[in-house]
Amino acid sequence: MIPELSAERHWTCPNCTIAAVTRRPEAPIPFHACKGLNGLNAPLVPDGTRCKVQTIEREDYIGREVVRTDGEGRPVMSVVTTRDDGTDCVIYAPTATAGAMEV
């Protein structure tokens, strides 16, 4: 008998009730608009993972940078997932911008 290998993975969020299932082996980490993180588009974690997921606010002056903000308008630099055996980090990269000037 040949065992059927499944790539199905279940994901949950420790800050809200959202859950998801992925079935491709190479599927990226699914994201969701997290009510527990003020609406921020945050990553899910594998179901059953003991962890803490928290936002890290931008540490520097915003100036003219185009940054990611949460539902309350606070600039978010990253979301860090702290597990028993390590951490994951999702960095929200600002956009490099250029604009034309009207003379």
Add this chain to the structure above:
Amino acid sequence: MAWTNSKIFRPFLADVLDNTTAVDLGSDVPKVALYDNSITPDNDVTSANSAYTAGVWSATGGGTGTPQVFQAGQWAQGGVALASTSLNSGTADTVFYDAADTASGSAATLSNVFGCLVYDDTLTTPVADQGISYNYFGGTNAVTNGTLTVVWNANGIFRITL
């Protein structure tokens, strides 16, 4: 010496507009190299000094930087290739370049990640690996035995507003 902002390299735009360099963002494969806060990026450098391994964009470093942050098998020296790139000009007065999230392996241990260089790894002449933009993350970032993911802003990796 430190990061302060995110910028498109001035010579990148100039070289594309006057046909000095044959950048094709529709087919070229840019890479994303990570750097610590010991460098001071400058978008007004020469074409040569905007390139990976030139100017401040040294190839040396390791898991904690000085200045490049990398780890073999997780986030390679020289960076990770962008995937699912797109150049968007469908919105009035706007052109922006975007890509899918860029992730490390699942067992990365990296620290002092302050920003990244986005450069054209396909380009070989006149300046190999010429810089496209640099993006400042806004502070220090780290990962321990996990995955580091760079999520590009909805406004793109770089954006030009007319």
